[in-house]
Amino acid sequence: MAGQRMSVTRRTVLRGAVAAGALAGAVAAGAAKPSRASADPGRRVAVLGGGVAGMTAAHELAERGYDVTIYERRALGGKARSIAVPGTGTGGRPDLWGEHGFRFFPGFYHHIPDTMRRIPFAGNANGVWDNLVAAPEARFSRTSGDDLIIPMGKAGRIWATPDDFRETVSSAISTSTKMGEVDALYFANRLLVFNTSCDARRDDQWDKTSWSDYVGSGHRSNEFRMLLSRTLTTLLVAAKDNLASTKTIGNMGEQFLGNPMEAGNDGPLDRLLNGATTDAWLQPWADLLHGMGVQVVNAEVRGLELAGKRITGAQIVDGSGASRTVDADYFVCAVPVEVARTLWTPEILSLRPELAGTSQLTVDWMTGIQFYLKNQTDIARGHTAYVDSPWSLTSIAQNQFWNRTPFSGMGDGTVQDCLSVDISDWNTPGMLYGKPAKECTHDEISREVWAQLKAHLDTRKDLLRDDDLHSWFLDTGVTWDAQQGRNANIDPLLINTAGSWALRPDTHGQDLENLFLAADYVRTNVDLATMEGASEAARTAVNKLLDVDGSNAPRCKLFTLYRAEVLEPFRQLDIARYASGQSNMFDAPA
Structure with a gap:
């Protein structure tokens, strides 16, 4: 197979303006923060985790005058961020973008679009929200070639009975x-x-x-x-x-x-960003937070300290490897469930026993691989699901939507498109090597995924050709352990299995006064491990914090499902x- 894996360190952070501008200063431990007269004593908030939930909580709190510090182990945006592929840019061109998986913004999302409208973006009347573009169709591809092309536009009418x-x-x-x-x-x-x-x-x-x-x-x-x-x-x-x-x-x-039928929606059913997630959304958001005085510290949270009914400190290991304890008046826990449940001490569980249920929640893998192509592909004008694929693959050809940052202007100048593929099943044996993705080397994963894609598109050989493959990139959260003969994944996905609703906690419990949970494993209206669920959880957590603090600030806007x-x-x-x-x-x- 043409192409090879592009390596990247786990500490790769937001590219471009991040490295050169405001966020670069913010991510260093102890970076200077603009003074804020509005931050009163007793209103210091430590946000643990800088993914979409943590950034949302920081945004809402900073707007209401709180002094906010985010503690994030890698980079703002978490699983949503783009990952620059080091060394791929030549001739003054920026590096190629990789991603944990392609971004998808259904029209029934409301919390994320509401935040996007409040993030300024040059030339956009509605801020980052104007960077959303509609995908007009979806393709369900079969190995038999009997594919389905389904329009994603407005259709039908609302039923009467x-x-x-x-x-x-x-x-x-x-x-x-x-x-x-x-x-x-x-x-x-x-x-x-x-x-x-x-x-x-x-x-x-x-x-x-x-x-x-x-x-x-x-x-x-x-x-x-x-x-x-x-x-x-x-x-x-x-x-x-x-x-x-x-x-x-x-x-x-x-x-x-x-x-x-445009009932209860924010926009078209299937929407994507018109560029890499970092360029089109996360970097402008990070710039906004920095301008609002939010500090970002590169650190991993290792524990919580408790006295009475209050968290008195969070134990962190910063970017230099030094351990210390940070204090705050309020703590917003925005780390994913597999991390959060390691923080619950017996003392914490005695105050909030329902948190013990998080140890029974299921996480699994849904991770992306990008194939960079020398020519544009015409598989579909939207998402494609490969119905018969053992690894439950879905894909999107990105260049057709990236009018802000086309691939021709990145890398070595020969890449014209990127087929971004999500691998949803890492436990079923594949068709080439007879092994699940968890037990395949990264090179085997790339070959296996490529073969499964081609098996579905074989009746149209021009849609995916070996000669067009330039290179590939696998999400850096997946690491190969040669001794164990299997992969590890630091970014699993919460799966809402049957019976899991009873195991999921609310954002706040009154017996633990100053700890608020803001992540997609808490109970939310959208009830799905998504960016939308993370945003809703963070807004709910902030509202609870405002209640406990006795604040008269406006509450975060919450939306209900249609x-x-x-x-x-x-x-x-x-x-x-x-x-x-x-x-x-x-x-x-x-």
């Missing part, structure tokens, strides 16, 4: 997927059951039910199982359909149904039915 819902949705499914009418109508009815279920049923019965059991995939056609059970869950949550919570998948399905108004009377009826042990009124036997 439950019967209308079933007929409209089943017709759309059978038309777009060529699925049999019986299966399509059955699935539409399962969606109707969920959409007319009350909150108590969703939080209990449906959260404890796996998606495959809920839709009865074992009794349906192969087309049904592949598209509506397996592919749907791996696309949304990188989980197997026999493990994923129906509450989570159902919530997302409800949003995707409403979005094309629900069809015409079905609300049936959800109200379901409250009494669920309380009395009855099934949903539309939940008839198959």
Whole structure:
């Protein structure tokens, strides 16, 4: 295979303006911070973690006059950041961009777009939000070549009755997927059951039910199982359909149904940034935070110190390897769940025993690899799902959307496109080496992914040609251990498995006064491990902090998920039915 892995250190941080400008000074421990007369004594906040949740919390708190310091072990943006590939830029061109995985901003996101509108960007009336562009279609590719191209634009109308819902949705499914009418109508009815279920049923019965059991995939056609059970869950949550919570998948399905009809949405269903995530969003955000007086310290959080009902300090190891304890009046814990649960001491758990449930939450891998191409590819004008791929691959050809930073102006000048691929299943054996991705070397991963892509696109050999491959880049969070013969991953993804809602904590507990949780594992309305979930959790945590502090500052804006108004009377009826042990009124036997 042409191309080779491009190495990068784990400490690579935001490129360009970061290295030369404001953020470069901020990430050094003890960097000078502009004075702020508005920061009163008793209003110092330590934000532990600088991903989307940590940056959101810092942003909201700084706007309200708090003195904020972010402690981040690598770089602002966390898993969302772009990763510069060192040494790839020549002739005055910047390095190529790599990413943990491609960014996706569904139209039903509200918290992230609200923040984007408040981040200035030169030439944009609506700030960073104007850097979002719509993807007009999605492709579902098969090894048989019988691919589906589905438009992502505005479509249909809002249904008027439950019967209308079933007929409209089943017709759309059978038309777009060529699925049999019986299966399509059955699935539409399962969606109707969920959409007319009350909150108590969703939080209990449906959260404890796996998606495959809920839709009865074992009794349906192969087309049904592949598209509506397996592919749907791996696309949304990188989980197997026999493990994923129906509450989570159902919530997302409800949003995707409403979005094309422009019901309760912020924009088109499928949106991407018009450049690398760092260039188009995170760097302007970091500049804004720096200008607001937010400090950023390169440090890893190792522990929390407790006295009475208050956290008195956070133990950190800074960028130089030195250990120390930092104090603050309030602590916002914005690290991911696999890190957070290592911080809960017996004393902390005695005050918030529900935090013990985080040790039972499941994390898995969903990680990206980028293939840099010498010619542009025309696979799809949007995202592609490779339905039969053992590793549950999805991809996006980025250059068609990157009008701000085209690939021709990066690297050595010969790269014309980048196929960014997400690997959602790291546990299933592949087709080349018969090993799961976790047990493949990085070179084997690149070859395996390339082979799985080509197996789906073989009927159109011009879409992906070996001669076009320039090089590739695998997310640096994945590291190969030759002695163990397997990979490690420092950036796993929370998976909402059946029954996990009860294990997830709220952002604050009154018995632990000054600790607030702001990450996608806490209970949120969006109920999904996403940037949107992280933003919602951070805003909720800040609102709780304002309550505890007795602040009269405006609370952070929170948004709710879309629900069809015409079905609300049936959800109200379901409250009494669920309380009395009855099934949903539309939940008839198959």
